Amino acid sequence: MSQGQFVLGAFIPGTLSGSAWRLPEAPLDTFRSLEHYQYIARKLEAGRFHSLFFNDTLDVKLDLALQRGPNSVRWDPLILAPALAASTRHIGLIATASTTYNEPYNVARKYAALDHLSGGRAGWNLVTSLGGGENFNRQEHVEHDDRYARAEEFYDVVSGLWDSWADDAFIQDKASGTWLDIDKLHVLDHQGEHFQVRGPLNVSRSPQGHPVVAQAGASVAGKRLAARVGELIFTAQHTIEQGRAFYQETKAAAAAFGRGANELKILPGVSPVVGKTLAEAQAKYDRQQELLEPKAFLSSISKFVSLGYDLSELPFDEVVPLPPEHFTTNTHQSRQKLVFDLIRRERPTVRQLFNQLTSGGHRILIGTPESIADDLHAWYEAGAADGFNIMFSGLHSAIDDFVDCVVPELQRRGLFQREYAGTTLRENLGLPYRTNRFF
Amino acid sequence: MSQGQFVLGAFIPGTLSGSAWRLPEAPLDTFRSLEHYQYIARKLEAGRFHSLFFNDTLDVKLDLALQRGPNSVRWDPLILAPALAASTRHIGLIATASTTYNEPYNVARKYAALDHLSGGRAGWNLVTSLGGGENFNRQEHVEHDDRYARAEEFYDVVSGLWDSWADDAFIQDKASGTWLDIDKLHVLDHQGEHFQVRGPLNVSRSPQGHPVVAQAGASVAGKRLAARVGELIFTAQHTIEQGRAFYQETKAAAAAFGRGANELKILPGVSPVVGKTLAEAQAKYDRQQELLEPKAFLSSISKFVSLGYDLSELPFDEVVPLPPEHFTTNTHQSRQKLVFDLIRRERPTVRQLFNQLTSGGHRILIGTPESIADDLHAWYEAGAADGFNIMFSGLHSAIDDFVDCVVPELQRRGLFQREYAGTTLRENLGLPYRTNRFF
Ligand SMILES: Cc1cc2nc3c(=O)[nH]c(=O)nc-3n(C[C@H](O)[C@H](O)[C@H](O)COP(=O)(O)O)c2cc1C
Numbered sequence: 036m037s038q039g040q041f042v043l044g045a046f047i048p049g050t051l052s053g054s055a056w057r058l059p060e061a062p063l064d065t066f067r068s069l070e071h072y073q074y075i076a077r078k079l080e081a082g083r084f085h086s087l088f089f090n091d092t093l094d095v096k097l098d099l100a101l102q103r104g105p106n107s108v109r110w111d112p113l114i115l116a117p118a119l120a121a122s123t124r125h126i127g128l129i130a131t132a133s134t135t136y137n138e139p140y141n142v143a144r145k146y147a148a149l150d151h152l153s154g155g156r157a158g159w160n161l162v163t164s165l166g167g168g169e170n171f172n173r174q175e176h177v178e179h180d181d182r183y184a185r186a187e188e189f190y191d192v193v194s195g196l197w198d199s200w201a202d203d204a205f206i207q208d209k210a211s212g213t214w215l216d217i218d219k220l221h222v223l224d225h226q227g228e229h230f231q232v233r234g235p236l237n238v239s240r241s242p243q244g245h246p247v248v249a250q251a252g253a254s255v256a257g258k259r260l261a262a263r264v265g266e267l268i269f270t271a272q273h274t275i276e277q278g279r280a281f282y283q284e285t286k287a288a289a290a291a292f293g294r295g296a297n298e299l300k301i302l303p304g305v306s307p308v309v310g311k312t313l314a315e316a317q318a319k320y321d322r323q324q325e326l327l328e329p330k331a332f333l334s335s336i337s338k339f340v341s342l343g344y345d346l347s348e349l350p351f352d353e354v355v356p357l358p359p360e361h362f363t364t365n366t367h368q369s370r371q372k373l374v375f376d377l378i379r380r381e382r383p384t385v386r387q388l389f390n391q392l393t394s395g396g397h398r399i400l401i402g403t404p405e406s407i408a409d410d411l412h413a414w415y416e417a418g419a420a421d422g423f424n425i426m427f428s429g430l431h432s433a434i435d436d437f438v439d440c441v442v443p444e445l446q447r448r449g450l451f452q453r454e455y456a457g458t459t460l461r462e463n464l465g466l467p468y469r470t471n472r473f474f
Numbered sequence: 475m476s477q478g479q480f481v482l483g484a485f486i487p488g489t490l491s492g493s494a495w496r497l498p499e500a501p502l503d504t505f506r507s508l509e510h511y512q513y514i515a516r517k518l519e520a521g522r523f524h525s526l527f528f529n530d531t532l533d534v535k536l537d538l539a540l541q542r543g544p545n546s547v548r549w550d551p552l553i554l555a556p557a558l559a560a561s562t563r564h565i566g567l568i569a570t571a572s573t574t575y576n577e578p579y580n581v582a583r584k585y586a587a588l589d590h591l592s593g594g595r596a597g598w599n600l601v602t603s604l605g606g607g608e609n610f611n612r613q614e615h616v617e618h619d620d621r622y623a624r625a626e627e628f629y630d631v632v633s634g635l636w637d638s639w640a641d642d643a644f645i646q647d648k649a650s651g652t653w654l655d656i657d658k659l660h661v662l663d664h665q666g667e668h669f670q671v672r673g674p675l676n677v678s679r680s681p682q683g684h685p686v687v688a689q690a691g692a693s694v695a696g697k698r699l700a701a702r703v704g705e706l707i708f709t710a711q712h713t714i715e716q717g718r719a720f721y722q723e724t725k726a727a728a729a730a731f732g733r734g735a736n737e738l739k740i741l742p743g744v745s746p747v748v749g750k751t752l753a754e755a756q757a758k759y760d761r762q763q764e765l766l767e768p769k770a771f772l773s774s775i776s777k778f779v780s781l782g783y784d785l786s787e788l789p790f791d792e793v794v795p796l797p798p799e800h801f802t803t804n805t806h807q808s809r810q811k812l813v814f815d816l817i818r819r820e821r822p823t824v825r826q827l828f829n830q831l832t833s834g835g836h837r838i839l840i841g842t843p844e845s846i847a848d849d850l851h852a853w854y855e856a857g858a859a860d861g862f863n864i865m866f867s868g869l870h871s872a873i874d875d876f877v878d879c880v881v882p883e884l885q886r887r888g889l890f891q892r893e894y895a896g897t898t899l900r901e902n903l904g905l906p907y908r909t910n911r912f913f
């Protein structure tokens with residue numbers, strides 16, 4: 036069985052994802068409305084969610100899917116998160132930022148400031164990005180392993196800068212006029228391959244010591260980084276067995292870096308569709324699937340994972356051909372592997388594959404509050420998860436369903452918290468405070 | 475006489491500046507407290523200030539002044555501004571961001587998002603920065619004219635990205651499933667000397683079209699940039715004659731770029747100290763001056779403007795020696811010129827210079843609500859200002875004094891607004907909407 040408390044994080048896409056925006060009850064313009072996000076953050080906080088997570092990309096893919104939904108248009112999470120920090124009191128706010136197209140000094144500073152102003156509720160989803168080179172002085176996206184090499188060093192600089200000041204550096208003695216103790220300041224002086232950063236950071240140490248670091252890399256290099264520095268590990272396993280294997284492998288890999296099992300939480304993503312009855316849930320799901328444009332979706336996913344052929348050109352009920360023997364993509368290795376494996380293992384028809392993939396590769400849970408709670412409970416009991424990253428489309432009614440129906444069911448079982456355990460995100464998650472390595 | 479409405483902007487430093495933190499009534503820890511800033515923003519909004527402005531630096535100067543006050547430790551304005559946007563309804567929020575140590579795609583996106591979530595209240599103080607190279611892979615700060623060359627192109631990329639989408643690009647037709655009209659998208663494809671950026675921006679066009687651009691450069695290159703792209707011009711003139719000359723020069727320079735006089739507002743900075751009587755105001759001022767540490771201040775300003783000798787080593791009542799003949803500094807050319815000119819013109823003692831410079835070179839206005847209103851009124855009438863950038867230390871009582879006493883006096887004279895004129899910052903300032911150049 037998994038140890039520590041059962042964690043619930045929420046994943047909210049840039050704006051209503053998939054076909055959700057086409058539903059009659061979906062408001063227009065959610066991508067220009069702070070109120071939309073405030074509603075979500077406050078509702079999830081009422082449901083005692085530990086955290087709210089915003090993914091991010093740095094480009095607009097000029098493909099067929101662009102016209103079909105708000106996939107690539109979204110606010111910068113580091114602008115949205117502070118606004119939501121001022122609109123909530125307890126929920127953690129995890130914003131994605133790229134190590135490939137940012138400077139570590141800027142990133143260290145922004146998260147430290149977010150941690151301050153939220154009272155210790157900041158998290159950083161550290162990504163190497165799925166694209167964007169063409170917007171940052173490059174012909175192409177930086178190559179996969181170079182991205183991770185840079186990310187490793189980037190993290191070292193950022194976390195070193197977070198330790199620029201002892202917690203008690205700022206004595207602020209009015210009588211003598213001494214604002215800070217100069218001996219409680221560490222000049223990082225990082226001289227590395229990718230970065231030369233002197234420091235110190237121009238923000239004091241923040242309430243959590245370090246903001247919580249989330250990581251979702253799943254390639255060899257990605258898993259290594261996650262094991263070394265990730266505190267929340269987002270993943271996308273489909274069966275309890277796969278989940279347990281990943282869980283054990285990841286905690287063991289972290290242990291090899293000298294980290295305790297309680298220093299990282301493994302959160303598989305699940306997409307819930309909640310109904311009073313299974314039939315009602317299934318009807319809700321079908322309604323959304325019918326509004327999806329299979330052709331646009333299948334064509335862009337074919338490209339995304341470098342399938343080598345275009346799924347959208349195949350008849351809907353034909354069995355999907357086998358993918359190429361070897362994995363070769365510069366963007367999304369783990370998603371490619373997931374799709375290739377799925378095709379090899381299940382030999383699905385195009386329609387079946389379509390249905391599986393429309394949640395972005397995450398497990399879709401269609402059911403009643405009881406059946407969904409059963410499922411999450413079983414994964415947790417089996418040691419396949421420390422909790423879950425609940426993937427929402429952004430539709431308010433679906434979030435309401437989960438908070439109003441599934442959360443109480445989880446609480447009734449004594450599985451999920453009725454109150455926040457502490458003040459900071461770290462305390463709420465049961466992650467240890469990050470002490471300063473220099474003081 | 476100046477045209478258009480009388481503008482009041484507020485300048486709030488990273489945290490309590492100068493010696494304000496040493497006053498008995500100053501709370502500790504303002505540099506870690508969102509409530510501190512929320513109080514200020516809401517008070518200024520109650521006083522109908524047009525905007526609230528946050529300056530920024532990207533390094534910690536390891537000098538004597540560091541111990542003496544919170545000069546270089548501050549949150550990133552682009553993290554603070556969204557939190558304040560969620561905490562206010564009318565006031566404009568102007569955040570500083572560097573063109574030297576950022577990427578234009580990131581900057582364009584962050585301000586567009588801030589403009590969205592604030593309902594059109596975002597401004598960008600475009601600076602080339604006073605330092606920071608050592609935190610961004612460099613031995614030294616980028617050279618002055620190179621910074622401005624980069625800034626010119628940076629602005630072109632950012633403003634081009636802001637025009638990525640027609641205002642009506644996002645049709646969101648639920649029936650057909652068409653989210654956007656692909657013909658209403660402009661791919662920038664910028665290929666320049668410093669930047670190659672394809673676009674489009676992954677944020678839709680924001681309420682103001684473009685966030686308002688503020689600029690305070692005062693070197694030859696700085697003034698050129700301000701004349702071409704600045705909409706709020708921060709400056710630091712000391713006499714009405716200087717103010718008028720700068721005003722006319724700047725509006726003429728803008729006209730040479732094809733811009734109308736109403737397309738930019740010139741706002742000299744003033745530091746007010748308000749009392750019921752002049753004596754009370756003077757006493758407030760003296761109290762703060764006494765708490766300053768002259769040695770630390772004089773030593774760091776000597777370095778800052780490359781004076782060539784150390785003011786802190788001279789007797790306090792000695793006349794300051796003449797500065798070097800030629801200006802040579804890579805950081806702050808206009809401030810250097812201001813200090814050198816002041817020394818040459820007024821031949822002050824060290825003490826007199828100290829008193830003049832402790833407001834960072836801005837004019838200090840010690841007086842009653844009436845005398846301060848008289849002064850501001852006279853500048854406005856004389857065509858030396860479109861309004862003012864009121865420099866506060868961050869001390870709440872000083873902001874209260876201004877809002878509760880000076881603002882009503884300005885309103886009584888019919889000079890200053892009793893209500894906001896519109897919804898967006900641009901509307902409130904009387905600046906024209908920025909139409910999309912591509913649609
Ligand atoms: C729940 C979840 C959220 C993710 N969010 C982002 C994101 O916001 N931005 C991004 O570029 N990648 C995101 N990713 C992708 C991963 O960070 C990573 O880039 C991807 O798994 C490819 O990494 P790999 O090459 O190590 O497999 C996410 C992945 C998962 C499972």
Ligand SMILES: Cc1cc2nc3c(=O)[nH]c(=O)nc-3n(C[C@H](O)[C@H](O)[C@H](O)COP(=O)(O)O)c2cc1C
Nearest residue numbers: 529530570601603604690691692693696708807808
């Ligand atoms: C009111 C005011 C605010 C300023 N704020 C900033 C700031 O936040 N960050 C910064 O680097 N420079 C700031 N400056 C400095 C100018 O942007 C500019 O860098 C400086 O005047 C030197 O430019 P120059 O070399 O063109 O003279 C400010 C100047 C004034 C007058």
